[in-house]
Structure formats: structure tokens, C-alpha cells
Amino acid sequence: MxxxxxxxxxxxxxxxxxxxxxxxxxxxxxxxxxxxxxxxxxxxxxxxxxxxxxxxxxxxxxxxxxxxxxxxxxxxxxxxxxxxxxxxxxxxxxxxxxxxxxxxxxxxxxxxxxxxxxxxxxxxxxxxxxxxxxxxxxxxxxxxxxxxxxxxxxxxxxxxxxxxxxxxxxxxxxxxxxxxxxxxxxxxxxxxxxxxxxxxxxxxxxxxxxxxxxxxxxxxxxxxxxxxxxxxxxxxxxYLGKIVEVGPVDRIWREAAHPYTRALFSSRLSMNPALRVAAPPLSGDPPNPVRPPSGCRFRTRCTLAEDVCAASEPALIPSPLDAAHAVACHIARAGSGHSLAGALANAA
Amino acid sequence: MSTSTTGLAALPPAVRKVARPPGRSFWMRLGRHLLRDRVAIVCLVILLAIALSAIFAPWLVPADPYKTSMLRRLLPPGERGYLLGTDELGRDMLTRLLYGGRVSLSMGLAPVVLATLIGGALGIIAGYFGRQVNMLIMRVIDVFYAFPSVLLAVAMAGVLGAGIMNSLISLTLVFIPPIARVAESVTTQVRNQDFVEAARATGAGSWRIIVEHMLANVTGPILTYASSLVSVSIIIASGLSFLGLGARPPIADWGLMLNTLRQAVYVAPLNAVLPGVMIFLTSVSFNLLSDSLRTAMDVRA
Incomplete structure (x- = not known):
């Protein structure tokens, strides 16, 4: 059919x-x-x-x-x-x-x-x-x-x-x-x-x-x-009422670009006991959706957060490597003002 | 594609037949539970006996409930062929008790049935639509709730005047608020379940969802509660008659008989308490039956 x-x-x-x-x-x-x-x-x-x-x-x-x-x-x-x-x-x-x-x-x-x-x-x-x-x-x-x-x-x-x-x-x-x-x-x-x-x-x-x-x-x-x-x-x-990342499933599974997505995936239990993580990748609860944080909503729990993350909200923009893969993170966008900006994309 | 999840299809036909459940509906299960409950059966038998003897009173007792005789006043039970004696005007007690059952039972059932229809509809509408509709209906109901039910019935019967019809109206008004409240809370609970969302997702209108999805799920608890009010209704109706606000003499009514025989309580105590015994038997039976109904409904398969 x-x-x-x-x-x-x-x-x-x-x-x-x-x-x-x-x-x-x-x-x-x-x-x-x-x-x-x-x-x-x-x-x-x-x-x-x-x-x-x-x-x-x-x-x-x-x-x-x-x-x-x-x-x-x-x-x-x-x-x-x-x-x-x-x-x-x-x-x-x-x-x-x-x-x-x-x-x-x-x-x-x-x-x-x-x-x-x-x-x-x-x-x-x-x-x-x-x-x-x-x-x-x-x-x-x-x-x-x-x-x-x-x-x-x-x-x-x-x-x-x-x-x-x-x-x-x-x-x-x-x-x-x-x-x-x-x-x-x-x-x-x-x-x-x-x-x-x-x-x-x-x-x-x-x-x-x-x-x-x-x-x-x-x-x-x-x-x-x-x-x-x-x-x-x-x-x-x-995350908290926003899309942080979207893309083909294999791409996201292989190289998630958003720190939240990465944290989410590392919280998965591995079938291999040797690879199991001991510490939780994310600590704390999501912030109150009544008063979400300024700028990037994930910044309060993000290990890579900098001043720019509080100042402006990252837009969901397609990755330069794959148009189907979009990320809402200052790190993923070159010239955003984040010290790691562009680094991850280059590393990939 | 697999044809069955349980692998039943692989079994020979004879086994499949046994494995097939009867597909019992809610009411069938309820009926089975009630039939296993001895108290419920006894109550049902008592109520049925009272109701049938009230309906068929003219054929059961040939005496005239209104025929008085000064010569045969307050005869004790059993004397001169009067099985339960006579009242203060010499009327046959047995006859009057059976005829009185007609008024008392109707006064127990009619207001509750009417109040269930009106209060149930109000409560279901308030619960289903919520928000402002709920606010409007339930706050008005709350106003009635502020008065004690007996007082409200007495006040209303007093305003409307004595008579069976008027006490029926005032009792109905007394029972609408509590029934509406129960209906509203049950409806709100059912309304928030996913299957109502799923029904809305098909594009069905509110009326259709209420009739096909809500009603069957809310009638059980509402009826259980309403059945517990029947005894209250009988008692309040008897009370109204006793106070002279309900049935008027010479009509045979248990409450009224209790009132008129009250002066004779030292002379013929047995005769005087008989109407009270009837009220007691009926209301206790209704109460216990309602309790059994509630237990039977609680049982989850």
C-alpha cells in the first residue's frame, strides 16, 4: 500500500x-x-x-x-x-x-x-x-x-x-x-x-x-x-518547553551537539557494566517553568554555561555540517561569544 | 502478522471456548455480588413485601381504612379479629398500615427520584463543563447547603402549605444539593480520565460524550448515594406529617398515624409504636441495601 x-x-x-x-x-x-x-x-x-x-x-x-x-x-x-x-x-x-x-x-x-x-x-x-x-x-x-x-x-x-x-x-x-x-x-x-x-x-x-x-x-x-x-x-x-536539538536519529546518537542531549544520553544505562557511569550526569531538577532562567533555559544545570548563556537565548539553527541537524546552543554557533563556540563543530 | 497475542489461536477449538470470558458488563457483575450478599437479600425481601402489600392492600385486607367506630377504639392486637388492633378512632390498624405504606413509600421514593434526575443533571453538567459553568451551578447549590435539611424541608413545607404534593416538592428541593454535589465530584473525576480525551479526539460533541461515555460511569455512585437518601426522605416526610405539614387526616400515613396515636401511648402502647416500627423497618432496609450496593460497586475485577 x-x-x-x-x-x-x-x-x-x-x-x-x-x-x-x-x-x-x-x-x-x-x-x-x-x-x-x-x-x-x-x-x-x-x-x-x-x-x-x-x-x-x-x-x-x-x-x-x-x-x-x-x-x-x-x-x-x-x-x-x-x-x-x-x-x-x-x-x-x-x-x-x-x-x-x-x-x-x-x-x-x-x-x-x-x-x-x-x-x-x-x-x-x-x-x-x-x-x-x-x-x-x-x-x-x-x-x-x-x-x-x-x-x-x-x-x-x-x-x-x-x-x-x-x-x-x-x-x-x-x-x-x-x-x-x-x-x-x-x-x-x-x-x-x-x-x-x-x-x-x-x-x-x-x-x-x-x-x-x-x-x-x-x-x-x-x-x-x-x-x-x-x-x-x-x-x-x-527541555522546559523548548526544542534544544533536532536531527536524524543516528547523528544525534553519535554526535549530540547540545550539552543537555549529551547529558540525557549519558544517563542511559549501558549493557556493559564496565561502562556504567557512577555519578549522575545531570544534577538537580529542571527549573520552575513558571519563571524559567533568562537566556538559555538549560544554563542553570549546564557545566559549560558562561555569561553569554544568561544574556541571550540561543536560537535553533541548523548545523553547518548537516542541515537536518539543528541545535539551540551558543557553543554550536561560531561567533556567539561563548569561549567554546565552534569548537565542538570543529572537533566533529 | 500474528493473529493473537496470547497464543490462544494455537490451541484446539475446545480449549479456546473455555478460555473465552463471558464478557460480563458492570451491571451483571454488580447483580451477582448483590445476590451473594445475605443482608442485601433480606432487605430486598422486606422492602418487596412492604411495597407489594401496600400496592395490593385493597385485596389483602377487606376492611375500609377510613371506617371509624367509637365502640372499637384502641383495641389491643388480636382482639375481636383485628390482627393489629385499632386506632384512636376505631379504624383497623393493619389496613391503615398497609394503606399508609402507599403514601410513605411514595414519599420516600418520589422526591429522591426527582432530585436524582434534577440534581444529577446539574452535577454532571457542572462537572463536565467545569470553570464558570461549575462555579455558577455549585455556588447556587452551596446556598441551599447552608441550611440543615430537616429545617429546610420544614420551612419550605411551611411556606407552600400543608399537603402531600407540597411536602414532595420541598423534599425534592432538599435533596437536589447533596445529589448534585456527589454527581459533580464523580463527573469531575471521570472527566479527567484519558478515555474522555480519546473520545474528544474523535471529534465527538460534548452531548454525545456525556451520554455515551460519562453517564454509564457516573450513574453507579450517584445511584448508591441516592439510595441512602430514601430512608432519610421517608423519615423527613413522616416528620412533616407528624408536624401537620404533610399528609392531612384522614389519609393513612405512617408519620401522621404516629402523631395521632401519640396521645394513646399509655393506653395502647403497642398500637402507638406500630407505625414507628414500619418507618424503622423500611428505612433500615433501604440503608442496609444502599450499603450493600456500595460494597458491591467497590469490587474491582
Missing amino acids: TGADPRDRGGPQQPLLIVDGLKKYFPLRNALGTVSAHVQAVDGIGFSIAKGETLGVVGESGCGKSTTARLLMQLIEPDAGSFVLDGDPVGRGGVTVRELRRQVQMVFQDSYASLNPRHTAAQEIAFGLRVIGKDTATAEAEARQTLRMVGLDPDLYAGRYPHEMSGGQRQRVNIARGIALNPRLLILDEAVSALDKSVQAQVLNLLDDLKQRLNLTYLFISHDLNVVHYVSDRVLVM
Whole structure:
């Protein structure tokens, strides 16, 4: 099914989705209900997702990964930002938000909480199909078909309630619910994180299989770097509501340019006990997103921080060596005023 | 592509049949739990007996509940063929207790049913939409909450005037706030779960999500709470009748009978307490049944 997709309007070169200047501040209200401050959950991020790719999103808890996912799903309204869906701007003069929503579906982390406890697997999948206007019988039939696609025998599982299934089976139902609506982009928000390793592998294989068969594009959010490495084509690293680095997965794995990305990777446990690090590469918690540090948001925990890092915020600019690899760090940009500026790029 | 995660497909058909779960829904599981609960069954039997004998009173007891006789006043139970004796006007106690069940049971159930519909709807709307809608509805409810329920019922019945209809209205108003509160808190909890987000992600409208996703998940706790109010309603309704704000003579009503027989408590104590016993039996049964319902609902598979 990798041939021409009738939904494809912009051609293979046109990214499926371009996001620009996406911003979401959550107001903090005091006892009187007046807004006292804002949590800067997502602060002006921009990226694009190519057709058929898997874009991995990594970062610590609270860095804005899930908020980004919910913004893309239109589950929460962005304070600012624009979307371009397959070449058409979303909103005024382009495709509607409704259209965007239909092309994007999501699989949540908690397989139990994301299924209605009073619905059987088939009912749960059929709900979305009925919402888009199919009658009950058609929706049920399609739901059973979708169950088969995710590797669950409809004769056995269609009538089951969430509590009658295992975590892996429930997550398959969640995936089935997502793909039943025939989306082009599937957001996987920590979709395999709660599963044990063997089930995780099965579900990842299923996702890979579905991607080929249904011409899907994935936004894969996870804190598990090994899994991200395995599934992603490109990786996007977030810190405190900002993108700090984005690039092809192998490049980032080999030569991450941002100190935060490097720290993140060195926190991975090695399979080789001799290579295990004793000291934590990063100390402390991320700063309060209500009042983020001036300049570079990572500078408070960065071992290489200098005056320039507090003075100005580094822009996300493409690396001189690889245009697909962009970094938001003063060190990566020659002439930024940082004493190490350009040194890393030269070393690489 | 693999066809099954569990490897069940590899098993012979006979084994698969056994392994297949019955696909039991929430209400079926609840029913099974209740049927295993002895207290619940006893309460159900008592309530059913009281309700059926009230409904079929004309066929069960041939006596007229309103026929008075000065000659047969306050006969003790068993005398001259009166199984439970007679009241202060010589009317058959058994007959009046059965007929009284009609009024008392309706006064227990009707206000709670009405308040559940109104208060439940208000609470679900407040909980689902949140923010300003929640603020508006719940603050108005809080105003009613400030008054003790019995006092509120008495005040309202006093304003509206005596009568069964008016005490029904005032009881309904008394029960709306607590039910709305329970409904609101349960709805808020369910609303924040991922499956509601997932439903919204399909593009479904609020009404559809409330009907198809919220209702089934919130009715259980709301009904459990409402069932515990039935006994309170019976007692307050009896209280209103006792105070002369509810049913008016000569209507047979347990609260009213308690009031009129009160002067005879030294002469015929057994007759005087009988209506009280009926109120007690009914409200205790409703309470215990509601407790069983709550335990049965707590059980997570």
C-alpha cells in the first residue's frame, strides 16, 4: 500500500505537518481566581514531520512533550502557533481544525485509563466511527476488522471489557481505536512505556507493520531512549518547553551537539557494566517553568554555561555540517561569544 | 502478522471456548455480588413485601381504612379479629398500615427520584463543563447547603402549605444539593480520565460524550448515594406529617398515624409504636441495601 495515497495532496516532498511558533501557557490562579502567573509548558516551538517518518520526542518529565501532543490533537487550544497540513494552512483560508483533527489520532500511555471501563473493545473502537457518521452495524463490523489488524481475534476480544484484557491487549485496542479513523499521523504518547519488555517489543513490531500497511506517520513520544533509537527516523529533544536539538536519529546518537542531549544520553544505562557511569550526569531538577532562567533555559544545570548563556537565548539553527541537524546552543554557533563556540563543530 | 497475542489461536477449538470470558458488563457483575450478599437479600425481601402489600392492600385486607367506630377504639392486637388492633378512632390498624405504606413509600421514593434526575443533571453538567459553568451551578447549590435539611424541608413545607404534593416538592428541593454535589465530584473525576480525551479526539460533541461515555460511569455512585437518601426522605416526610405539614387526616400515613396515636401511648402502647416500627423497618432496609450496593460497586475485577 506504499503506492499513491489519495489523501496525499502536496507530494512526497511536502511535510505532512509543519508546526510553527506553537505556544501554550497554563494560567496559575490564586485563591481569588485571578491569574497570578503562567506555566510556560510549550514556549514557541516549531518543527515539521515528513510523510512516513517516525519523529521521536524525548525529554525529562514536564518538558512539554505531552502538552505538545495535546496541542497537535487540538485537545487544548494553543495560545499561539500555526499548523500547515500537507501544504494547506490550518485555520483561516485553509483546511479546518476539524480536518486536522481527523487526520491526527493519539494513543495514550495508560492503557486502562484510556479505555472506557463500561465499553467492550468493539464498542470503544466503533464509537469514533459512529461519530464520523457511520451507522452502528457498519461501525461494529469495521471495529472487528480493525481488531484483526492489531492482532486481536475479534471472536475472542470484541466483546471483552478493559478489565478482562492484559495491558498489551488493551494497548492494541487503543491502537485499533486510533487507526480505525484512518488518520495520517498517529501520536504515540508513551504508548509502550507502561508495558513490560517482551510485550513492548510485540507492540513496536505491530506499530512498524501498521505504519507500512496504512501509510502512517508517527510522532513517538517517550522517555526510553533505546526505544526511541529503535523506532525513530529523526529525534526532537525538548527541555522546559523548548526544542534544544533536532536531527536524524543516528547523528544525534553519535554526535549530540547540545550539552543537555549529551547529558540525557549519558544517563542511559549501558549493557556493559564496565561502562556504567557512577555519578549522575545531570544534577538537580529542571527549573520552575513558571519563571524559567533568562537566556538559555538549560544554563542553570549546564557545566559549560558562561555569561553569554544568561544574556541571550540561543536560537535553533541548523548545523553547518548537516542541515537536518539543528541545535539551540551558543557553543554550536561560531561567533556567539561563548569561549567554546565552534569548537565542538570543529572537533566533529 | 500474528493473529493473537496470547497464543490462544494455537490451541484446539475446545480449549479456546473455555478460555473465552463471558464478557460480563458492570451491571451483571454488580447483580451477582448483590445476590451473594445475605443482608442485601433480606432487605430486598422486606422492602418487596412492604411495597407489594401496600400496592395490593385493597385485596389483602377487606376492611375500609377510613371506617371509624367509637365502640372499637384502641383495641389491643388480636382482639375481636383485628390482627393489629385499632386506632384512636376505631379504624383497623393493619389496613391503615398497609394503606399508609402507599403514601410513605411514595414519599420516600418520589422526591429522591426527582432530585436524582434534577440534581444529577446539574452535577454532571457542572462537572463536565467545569470553570464558570461549575462555579455558577455549585455556588447556587452551596446556598441551599447552608441550611440543615430537616429545617429546610420544614420551612419550605411551611411556606407552600400543608399537603402531600407540597411536602414532595420541598423534599425534592432538599435533596437536589447533596445529589448534585456527589454527581459533580464523580463527573469531575471521570472527566479527567484519558478515555474522555480519546473520545474528544474523535471529534465527538460534548452531548454525545456525556451520554455515551460519562453517564454509564457516573450513574453507579450517584445511584448508591441516592439510595441512602430514601430512608432519610421517608423519615423527613413522616416528620412533616407528624408536624401537620404533610399528609392531612384522614389519609393513612405512617408519620401522621404516629402523631395521632401519640396521645394513646399509655393506653395502647403497642398500637402507638406500630407505625414507628414500619418507618424503622423500611428505612433500615433501604440503608442496609444502599450499603450493600456500595460494597458491591467497590469490587474491582
